[in-house]
Amino acid sequence: MIGxxxxxxxxxxxxxxxxxxxxxxxxxxxxxxIVDFLKDNEIEISIASVCRYAKSLNANLxxxxxxxxxxxxxxxxxxxxxxxxxxxxxIRLMSHNILDAMQNAExxxxxxxxxxxMIANVNGLIRASAYKQQIDLKNKDILAQGxxxxxxxVFSAMAKEAPELYTKVVEFLDKMKEA
Numbered sequence: 001m002i003g004x005x006x007x008x009x010x011x012x013x014x015x016x017x018x019x020x021x022x023x024x025x026x027x028x029x030x031x032x033x034i035v036d037f038l039k040d041n042e043i044e045i046s047i048a049s050v051c052r053y054a055k056s057l058n059a060n061l062x063x064x065x066x067x068x069x070x071x072x073x074x075x076x077x078x079x080x081x082x083x084x085x086x087x088x089x090x091i092r093l094m095s096h097n098i099l100d101a102m103q104n105a106e107x108x109x110x111x112x113x114x115x116x117x118m119i120a121n122v123n124g125l126i127r128a129s130a131y132k133q134q135i136d137l138k139n140k141d142i143l144a145q146g147x148x149x150x151x152x153x154v155f156s157a158m159a160k161e162a163p164e165l166y167t168k169v170v171e172f173l174d175k176m177k178e179a
Contacts, residue, residue, distance in 0.1 A: 009045050010053045017041060025054045026061075070097075087132050094125065147177065 010021055017038075024034050031050040038045050070093060077089045084092075151173060158166040 008049055008053045008056075009043065010050070013043065017043075021050075021053075022057060025050075025057055091125070091129050091132065098125070144177075147173075 010018060013021065021034060021038070024037065031047045031054070034050050035045055035047055073096075074086075074089050074093050077092060078084055078086070081089075151170075155166055155170060158169070
């Protein structure tokens with residue numbers, strides 16, 4: 001879809017001039033004043049072109065605000081639940097967004113939805129969650145195996161050299177493993 005991207009005269013301006021135009025748009029300067037400003041800088045452009053660019057800029061800013069809000073919510077979830085990893089937080093955020101969209105859908109929206117596409121999307125979310133759980137279980141098993149291997153290697157030597165210390169350390173580690 002890169003070939004379908006629209007480029008305006010404003011996109012091709014020198015960066016400082018483009019930044020000035022964008023700041024003017026964000027400040028609410030009239031399009032005709034922006035056209036006059038560009039004309040003073042020897043750039044000919046129509047009011048319609050400025051309008052189209054402004055719409056595109058506003059859409060991009062809106063998308064950026066949504067992304068920032070999603071990131072903020074993601075970070076809040078991770079602060080509330082420190083044991084939560086990024087993948088789980090993203091799955092929670094997406095699930096929340098999907099449920100929110102479902103609740104706020106207009107009347108008749110679900111009748112116009114392609115059931116197969118909806119089922120495929122739901123299955124994708126379920127698969128992502130199941131895959132995450134599977135990886136977590138594998139990692140837990142690997143960690144437990146590694147823990148047992150270290151315990152066996154180190155403690156076989158410790159049992160011979162310092163049996164009292166060995167007994168205390170094994171008891172402590174067994175308590176930690178259960179926690």
